Amino acid sequence: MTAIIQTLLARLESGDDGPLLRFALGKSLLDASDANGALPHLREAVRQNSDYAAAWAQLGRCELALGAEDAAIEAWSRGRDAARRHGEVQAERQISVWLRRAVARNAGNA
Secondary structure (H helix, E strand, C coil), rough: CCHHHHHHHHHHHHHCCCCCHHHHHHHHHHHHHCHHHHHHHHHHHHHHCCCCHHHHHHHHHHHHHCCCCHHHHHHHHHHHHHHHHHHCCCHHHHHHHHHHHHHHHHCCCC
């Protein structure tokens, strides 16, 4: 476990909570190849702030890593919509690329 993950977990355990903390913890765990550990934190980040496009994007990555392609598509769809609502053009573009690829893969498997 990395030092940053330990620090973020300690903050969470001390009662500090919020979408940014959950996002940072989930992304750090995902980057450390712990998708199972990341999933509840990313889900909590978007539960606490449903307009958090970056958290939706990472949740999609996490779901895909766990083999839940339909859940990844749903997360990316919601993240793209959140980015669009807030004028986050670059986030919208990036999420749209992931979404198109996943939809195409999913259609190929049908």
